[in-house]
Amino acid sequence: MRAWVRRRCGPPDSVMELDTLPTPPVPTGQSPDVLIRVSHVSLQYSTEMLIRMIPSMPFTGPWIPEIELSGEVVAAGAGAPSELRDPGTPVVAFQTMFSVIFMGHGTMAEYIRLSGSQVTRIDAAIDMAPASGISGSGSTALKMIRTAGVRDGHTVLINGASGSVGSFLVQLCRLRGAKVVGVASGANEAMVRDLGVNEFIDYRSHDSLPAFLTHQYGGKPFDCILDCVGSQAIFVQSPAYLKPEGMVVNIGTLEGVGATARNVLFNRYLPTWLGGVPRQYVMFNTKPTTDDAVYVARLVQEGHMRVPVDSVFDMQDAVRAYKRIATKRARGKVVVKVRSD
Template sequence: MVSIPDVQRAWISVRRGKPTDSLVLKNDWPVPKELAKDEVLVKVQVAALNPIGFKLMRAMPNFIAKRPYVPENDFSGIVVDANGSKFSNGDNVYGWISVNQQPVTHQGVLAEYTKIPADNIVLRPPNVTPTQAAGITLAALASYQALFKVAQLEAGQTIFINGGSSSVGAFAIQLAKIKGAKVVASASAKNEEFVRKMGADEFIDYTKDPGVVAYLSKNPPSTKFHVIYDAVGLMSPDLYTHSKNYLAPNGIFVSTGPLPHKLNCDAIWQWIRTIGAIITPSWLGNVKSRWAMVNVDNNTNDMNELQGFLANGSLQPIVDSVFEFEDVLKAYERIMTYHAVGKVVVKVDPEAL
């Protein structure tokens, strides 16, 4: 029987702001031992950072964010109180606390222990390490649901993935290839080899003048894209508004959601432009292409299918960098550069592989 302490180390968001202003490391944060039906207690081994984590930290006022709370969503760990669920104590698992659940439960994964619904975790395949597993769920679910449930991507179709070197984009490339689709992906020139290794058939360097939109407008694909997947959450609507040049008439533009990198006048204006482009009807001159945003749902069947892809090796998790628990602020510095290739993860348990 594992001894579970009453208090733990945890990073806590105590105020709105960038991570250096928002977060404090506490050594006496309570361990959430009181479990509701179908909840389990997990000892966190490795946590992963996501852009949504620091964007909400910076944007959300206290009354919405329900501070103080433990931030971040993705993790790998060990079940220490199965609480009569389908799991057993000692099971190696990975999963996530959804963005919607966090304000309600105050639970996050930058802590030594977290309680979580049993449906939010799956068993970790033995060929995947805790460090690799930590950053799978949110990014992989986003791409799985965007490609297969929103866009209804089919074998033989062509998809353009904007941001192929991001964690969301890297999973999207692999999932599209598993489906049997042709993949065109964009990234910076230095990440071309990585993007092609993920499975991209064609590559576009977004850093070259005149950029992706102008390049695709001047060099439209011989077969127009059936799906455009914006894996980086562009604030500018230009990739969508010019899409008649490169998106099939019955195609669809899917976005992870326009979230600003910074809260300033330019970001607000770009957000207004994007919303305007989405809601303006075609009879007023807007493009006729469908626009959709993926809202990531916790779906056990989807998680189980992704688990199967990981177990058979057809889906590879990608880790950009690994930080110690005390160095969380440095980990945020890395992810906030927007140059991470794959996931930025934090070892909560220093002995985790």
């Protein structure tokens, strides 16, 4: 089978290779595993950073990137869930971050074998390209709104509303009855408004976004801020436009991994009498779950949500897809079409 592999750290265009590897064996007996023919892979911004930074572990073989996919069942063991045992069943699935980071067992390959607990059946009518983003981005967005306790009547600020997770957040918050203020580039305004935001802010139109938020929303502060970008300034100045009981939930690393790690420590543990910000701060990376994938897939199937796709690249053009991710200007998911037919 064909698979994209990385054998050393560096920029994707320098270190990624399209290689031929053995196809995983077919599950037999009481195995709970499912062998999947991969259709599409949805790229993560964090993976582009991992390719550059994480060294290959000894004795692990070629390092294959990415964590989520759409595809169809080739075969399944008798221990797999019954709804996944029929060949040709359309599915979405995810690989664990541990398996990707430390073992290199990612999803950017024509076939992958996964535990049935990481695989979700979907309706055959769902387009495979956007479906590939359901497990990872959908799970992250759900955990963010659950952590923040978003509910009917809340006013929520979403920073990075045009991105892969941000586009899920806009729709999920609106489904919960919240008022949504979306922040993105003005070039993405039409897309973000189409997702359902009540108000739109073009961050490029303001020398200081926190100063604008203070002026515009100081008298009607937000119940929570969901930050997909990782703006430290938004949190530091949040008491001016975030309710005292509100929280900032962040998944972004705009300022780099090292600076973000430092900010997390200060934001969570520095007491106010030493200059800490008197607002709750949460940052996490969350693993996908099949329950979340089932929930989001049902919303998509019923027409309550859609998965915006920025662009789809053929398998041989995956390096170009990573270049698109690296621009931080993608409008929704950047997807690689793995299957050639």
